Amino acid sequence: MAHRIAVVVLDHFAPLDLGVPGQVFVSARDADGERLYEVVTCSEGRMPVRCSAGYAVQPDHDLDVLDTAGTVLVPGIHGGRALVKGTISERLSAALRAGRNGRTRTMSICTGAFVLAAAGLLDGRRATTHWLEAARFGALFPQVKLDPDVLYVDDGDLLTSAGVAAGMDLCLHVIRRDHGSEVANRAARRCVMPPWREGGQAQYVDRPLPDGDGDGTAATRAWMLANLDTPLDLNALATHARMSVRTFTRRFREESGVSPAKWLNRQRVQHARHLLETTDLGVEEVARRAGFGTAVSLRQHLHAAVGVAPLAYRRTFRRT
Structure with a gap:
């Protein structure tokens, strides 16, 4: 039976982040060509959700589908309560926390880490997010051991990544962890992407230089x-x-x-x-x-x- 991955979609979702798990995980096949993962999407109340690119999607499931998933994944967001205030609804928080003992893992791409942190899942754990939002994340969730300089963090049953392409790297890493390099490499070829980038590799960040004026250094x-x-x-x-x-x-x-x-x-x-x-x-x-x-x-x-x-x-x- 294919491993079910439930993707939780919030308003202001990042469009490419939502597409990544469906593309990469569905590309993972066994030697007979059978899919190894099933990817489903859900939202709170099965309500339509809008993205930053100006359109809405209608997920097929409510949050109760999380109870049937081996993996829960939250894509990045470009706005909303989680990003601005570090909070999410009680129902979403409870749904993300429920079943953690029996679930294989929980994942996020980019600023989806804000949602996991708002649910309390990252307290005391290593995590990463997009470097542009690292300062905001650190201020909202000081209890999380944030590493903003890496592509992704595998902390066992909790996995987080930096933005967009790093989310693809994380998905391939999970396939490799589940089924080995041969399956992961085949999935990468289907997606026409590099088969491997180490999670500890740095995010490629343009760091602005300090102002040249003033009396200091x-x-x-x-x-x-x-x-x-x-x-x-x-x-x-x-x-x-x-x-x-x-x-x-x-x-x-x-x-x-x-x-x-x-x-x-x-x-x-x-x-x-x-x-x-x-x-x-x-x-x-x-x-x-x-x-x-x-x-x-x-x-x-x-x-x-x-x-x-x-x-x-x-x-x-x-x-x-």
């Missing part, structure tokens, strides 16, 4: 960015800022949230990524221009930051 940060390819030690940075090392370190952390060394390393990784995406420079030259010195050092830092080697990163993100 902003001018020195701008100077650091202009000199990424040169050695920059703490004494040189403090001298440029006309501060003592102790004062500079304290002010820098207050303004950026991290130490000077960590901030500098992030900018060098970001610059290396930009060079890999936009140029044909060799890895050694990219390493030199980004301030890592050697290709070995670049590989170590890039892998630590985003989970892939330089050439693998270039193959994935090279702009044509």
